[in-house]
Amino acid sequence: MKKIWWKENVIYQIYPRSFNDSNADGIGDLRGIIEKLDYIKDLGVDIIWLGPSFKSPNDDNGYDISDYYDIMDEFGTMADFDELLEGLHSRGIKLLMDLVVNHTSDEHNWFEESRKSKDNPYRDYYCWKPPAADGGPPNNWISFFAGSAWEFDELTGEYYLHLFTKKQPDLNWENPKVREEVYKLMRFWLDKGIDGFRMDVIPLISKRLDFADGEVSNFTNLIANTYSNGPRVHEFIHEMHQEVLQHYDIMTVGEGPGITKEIGNLYVGESRKELSMIFHLDHMFMDYGDKGKFYPKPITLPNIKKIFNEWDEATGEDGWVSIFLDNHDFARIVSRFGNDKEYRKTSAKMLSILLLTLRGTPCIYQGSELGMTNVNFDSIEDYRDVETLNLYEEAKANGEDMEAFMKAIHEKGRDNVRTPMHWDDSENAGFTKGTPWIKLNPNYPEINVEEALADSNSIFYFYKKMLAFRKEHSTFVYGKYKDLDPSHEKIYAYRRSDENKTFVVVLNFSSETVDFKLPEYYGGLELCISNYDIIDNGDLENIKVMPWEGRIYLKK
Ligand code: NOJ
Numbered sequence: 001m002k003k004i005w006w007k008e009n010v011i012y013q014i015y016p017r018s019f020n021d022s023n024a025d026g027i028g029d030l031r032g033i034i035e036k037l038d039y040i041k042d043l044g045v046d047i048i049w050l051g052p053s054f055k056s057p058n059d060d061n062g063y064d065i066s067d068y069y070d071i072m073d074e075f076g077t078m079a080d081f082d083e084l085l086e087g088l089h090s091r092g093i094k095l096l097m098d099l100v101v102n103h104t105s106d107e108h109n110w111f112e113e114s115r116k117s118k119d120n121p122y123r124d125y126y127c128w129k130p131p132a133a134d135g136g137p138p139n140n141w142i143s144f145f146a147g148s149a150w151e152f153d154e155l156t157g158e159y160y161l162h163l164f165t166k167k168q169p170d171l172n173w174e175n176p177k178v179r180e181e182v183y184k185l186m187r188f189w190l191d192k193g194i195d196g197f198r199m200d201v202i203p204l205i206s207k208r209l210d211f212a213d214g215e216v217s218n219f220t221n222l223i224a225n226t227y228s229n230g231p232r233v234h235e236f237i238h239e240m241h242q243e244v245l246q247h248y249d250i251m252t253v254g255e256g257p258g259i260t261k262e263i264g265n266l267y268v269g270e271s272r273k274e275l276s277m278i279f280h281l282d283h284m285f286m287d288y289g290d291k292g293k294f295y296p297k298p299i300t301l302p303n304i305k306k307i308f309n310e311w312d313e314a315t316g317e318d319g320w321v322s323i324f325l326d327n328h329d330f331a332r333i334v335s336r337f338g339n340d341k342e343y344r345k346t347s348a349k350m351l352s353i354l355l356l357t358l359r360g361t362p363c364i365y366q367g368s369e370l371g372m373t374n375v376n377f378d379s380i381e382d383y384r385d386v387e388t389l390n391l392y393e394e395a396k397a398n399g400e401d402m403e404a405f406m407k408a409i410h411e412k413g414r415d416n417v418r419t420p421m422h423w424d425d426s427e428n429a430g431f432t433k434g435t436p437w438i439k440l441n442p443n444y445p446e447i448n449v450e451e452a453l454a455d456s457n458s459i460f461y462f463y464k465k466m467l468a469f470r471k472e473h474s475t476f477v478y479g480k481y482k483d484l485d486p487s488h489e490k491i492y493a494y495r496r497s498d499e500n501k502t503f504v505v506v507l508n509f510s511s512e513t514v515d516f517k518l519p520e521y522y523g524g525l526e527l528c529i530s531n532y533d534i535i536d537n538g539d540l541e542n543i544k545v546m547p548w549e550g551r552i553y554l555k556k
Contacts, residue, residue: 001317001478006196006251006276008477009046010356010467011096011363015328016051016075017061018420019366021432028420028431030076030084039449041091043369043460044467048088049198049253051328052098053081057107059167060145060386061418062098063200064105068185085193094195096251101182102201103168110181111169118156124175127161127207140213141226146390163204163227165386173205173236183243196250199275202237203259203267206230219292220285228258234266237274251276253322253361257285261314268319277320277361282307284330294391294408301509302487304337309483312359323360325351326368331416333365335374339511343548344371349462349531350507350550356466357496357505357552359481367421369463370452374416375441380406384438385414422448462531469529469552475501484519491516491545502555503528508545516543525553 020032030053040048052062055070062072071081088095104111113122129138129150137150137159143166150159151166161170171178186197204227214226237254245252254267256278267275283304289295315321326333333355334340338347348371355362377383380392388409395405410416415438422444423430429444441447452460470476479498485491490510496503504525508514518525518540525540529552545551 002270003478006047007320007361008471008474009094009361010044010470011047011049011253011322011361012040012043012045013049013327013363013365014051015366015418016053017437018418018431020421020423021434021436024432024434025074026432026434026437027074029074030071030080034080034084034087037087037091037093041093042464044464044471045093045364047094047096047195047251049096049363050098052100052200054100057105057167059105059165063100063164064103064107064168065100066105066107066109069188082192089193096196096198096253097189097194098200099186099197100200101171101185102204103162103164103170106167106169114169115153115155115160118158124172125178126169127172128156128158129161129211130158139211140216141211142216142219142222145387146394161207163201165390170207171205173207173232174209179236179239183240186240186244190244190248190250194250196276197252199252199254201257202254202275203228203233203256204230205236206233218290220288224258224260229263234272234274237267238272241273246273253363254278256280261311264311264314264321265316265319268315268321270318277322279322279324279327279363280311282311283325292391293412294395294405296408296412301489301492305483305486305492308358309486312481321360322363323355323358324363324365325355326365326417327363328365328417329414331412332372332374333368334371335416336411337509339548340371340373343511344373345459346531347548348459350509350548352459352463352466353505353529353531353550353552354492354507356470357476357503359477359479359496362470364463365417367417369460370422370447370449371459372419372422372447373441373443374410375419375439376410377415377439380409382439383409383413383415385418388413388415424448424450457533466529473501473503474498475503479503488516490514493518495520497555504553504555505551506543506545506553507550508548511547513547514545516545517541518543524556526556528552528554 017028019028020036021028022031053072053075054065055067056062056065056072071078085095110122110125113120114126132138137148141149143149145165149161149163151162152159162168163170208230214222216222252275254275259280267278286303287296287299289297333351334348338351419438419441420431420436425445425448428436429440429448452458475496475498479496482495484493491514492507494505531550532546
């Protein structure tokens, strides 16, 4: 397998709006991040993925860009950006920016021009269609964020496509001028010295030009078969590689809604010359009901393992993925996969073992290193996320059971991960001296950076230890992965091995003590890492794995 820095590094995702506010306007900003660079360095990560920071009216918190060449007013100035980049590089940390080019804001000058007339030079920058025979939208496509994916524009009597909100019109990648504009803006940022891009919904850029109806009764299928992996997607990404990416020593990670394991390597196979890696979303979408994320189905540990196992096998020696267990769009890692009540600390530590020892480039979301949890706001008024609010309104209009819907928001809503970072136990957790743009999680007096740094047994120090441990053992980067007991309902046990070393990882995904018979290597294992102080390391043929315990053994 090819050895390269971006397989060895670990990413830390910053959602700037919620990280640290330096100017008391209630919104996190770039200078706020600059103030915390030593904290990030101390944790031991290598790369920052900075959420979208370009000019934006913030209908979708920056994922709606109105100017790709400037910084969002709330986040600061280009000078602040340059200082941030310099501050990261001087600490040996790289920077990825969020490339959002499936769509722009409707306030982008291209769209403002485009909507003016059918013969405007920018008309073809977007996807315009005449109404269907009945005057309705051109097809049955629905937006990720509720309602039709088409918006009628009175001025020219046509509909434009928006797979996200109506303020996020989809670009028309068929138009070579659009592609040129994208390559140009990419060069602008790369020439400033950034180290790569996280590419927002990149498999969505090539549209199916017959615009045929899709299977709207199952949202996951609709994404995979109708919105994602369009006929020219590989041609476009390959062209981007030829025109831009290959000329820089950088990495790219594509967000992969709709990319299945069968076709993953078409995006990331080495010979393809497309992307360095993708975030596949199977373990994030696995509990979506037919109508999407707010109609969740239960998940089991064997389901989760199956996804990781199949992806690992499918990418093999040729492709590469990023491993993540939460980000700014999904529930908190410890609330979703662990036990955020009586075993919060223990399960958060155990999950860090999983995150940092599967095969792929790990991506840690801000606050996971503190064990931050989901937030359960009682009232919909306290939510800010456009997806949550739109889908709530839609459900209400449909007369659905709103108590169940609110429960689903508590479990799955994006604001769970967007409440401000907890720095200390002072007012607003030290995040802002003003009024925060979204309420804080009320548990910040117990869960915060100050507390974590003062406790040598904290989740923070466990992450730090795990990050250093991973760095020491390249087996966790390049070594093979093998699930040792795929059907076990409570234990996730796997082996990572290369020509030099073999490690065995045993993780308990339950709040019970489990007697686990190790399938291999009885007697010949040395314990390297555990999230329990005192553990029974006696009988390896029958280990008592404590609730949410995680262990790493080295084969002797
Ligand atoms: C995926 C991003 O992660 C999400 O936050 C955003 O709302 C959509 N893409 C649209 O850009």
